[in-house]
Amino acid sequence: MTLSEEDYIKAIYHLGKGENTTVTTNAIAKGMDTKPSSVTDMVKKLSDKGLVNYKKYQGVTLTALGENSALSIVRKHRLWEVFLVDKLNFSWDEVHEVAEQLEHIKSEKMIDHLDAYLGFPKIDPHGDPIPSKDGEFKKSIKKLLNEASMGVEGICVGVKDSSVAFLKFLDKNKIALGDTVTVIDKEEFDGSLHIKINGRNMHISNQIASNLYLQISE
């Protein structure tokens, strides 16, 4: 697969939300910041190669082959993100662009050794699951904290708003990625939440809760 083909396969996978739902030409064009006519061209090629199912005007889905390819790319992307954060001290919001490049490196041996070297991580720095070598992985159960049900426990894996003000708030209140959070109670009146974070009780506003992502442990 060429670099460009890989980009399309990955985009189709993500637009299909990991399910294998049909993705339209325009959606791909928007998602990839290109023109619909370019998408049509490429989709024909991918169809010829057996990576997508395509009928004119009907949109595309990934074939089994295409889905495997997508998972392999996603796996590489997320493993590299873990590497950048865990080993090279990048912060979680700096890694995407570089991982976009690294995901195209072709060497199965390297990626398997990298996986082992990182300790076979199950989720990436944004809380998204990392497919195993054979394409298996747990569906991501990632929610904004304010959407989590009462009693739910999860790991804080990301922020939606990465403004300096918000990050400072987290720092001051000793909330960090990786912390375990349990939803104790929700106030109906203002949507604020009582949570337990790393064993400590806390009361946070809905606004805060709506900017924190939780990885729910099933």
Add this chain to the structure above:
Amino acid sequence: MTLSEEDYIKAIYHLGKGENTTVTTNAIAKGMDTKPSSVTDMVKKLSDKGLVNYKKYQGVTLTALGENSALSIVRKHRLWEVFLVDKLNFSWDEVHEVAEQLEHIKSEKMIDHLDAYLGFPKIDPHGDPIPSKDGEFKKSIKKLLNEASMGVEGICVGVKDSSVAFLKFLDKNKIALGDTVTVIDKEEFDGSLHIKINGRNMHISNQIASNLYLQISE
């Protein structure tokens, strides 16, 4: 710079042996396994971009800009080689192909962090020197063991012949990359050498010595 441009710049650098000697069109074509006419095309483009000096029929040299680019690519290539060997347990002879891909990844921050993470290595797994961030580096003093003068001390950094038989020989005799070797004496008759390796005296044939590379410590 595109991927292809980077490949040309690197090839011109290596063919010029790191000195800035003139490199011919045919030499580049051979070195890159492509056609002379393709080289002419690309060399014109590189000249327009100020990366090489080029006059028709006269061959090319790198400009200061071109040389900086080349050193940056070589730096990345060799740092990744160290990473693959030191961290991912690749052997020295497996890394080249993957490093050829990794060297094109664009992120100055990443490569600087990688450098630090690896402990600012000075030589790669083949004994070649790694340019520093600002393009400085020690000329490689890398010699075949049988060409080293008496009394010379160096580090064993590579093999010329990587046949299984030879590697087995090294293994059986406990000679490994990284070992410190001193040339004690040379027999004129058969060219065999008396060496000290990791403190232990040894007598090896010229044939063995002519397949082992030494990185001479200045």
Add this chain to the structure above:
DNA sequence: AATAATATTTAGGCAAATCTAAAAATATGT
């Protein structure tokens, strides 16, 4: 120095991936 051999460049073309503009198919609104 003239000719032969070699090296290099030019000219013209091809494939990949993109684009614009126009045509065709599908979807939407009343």
Add this chain to the structure above:
DNA sequence: ACATATTTTTAGATTTGCCTAAATATTATT
């Protein structure tokens, strides 16, 4: 259901990097 709007495809052009074949320049030989 019909006209209109939107989506998708086609047709034709462009750029990058490469190719072959032919032309031109340089180098080597006698």
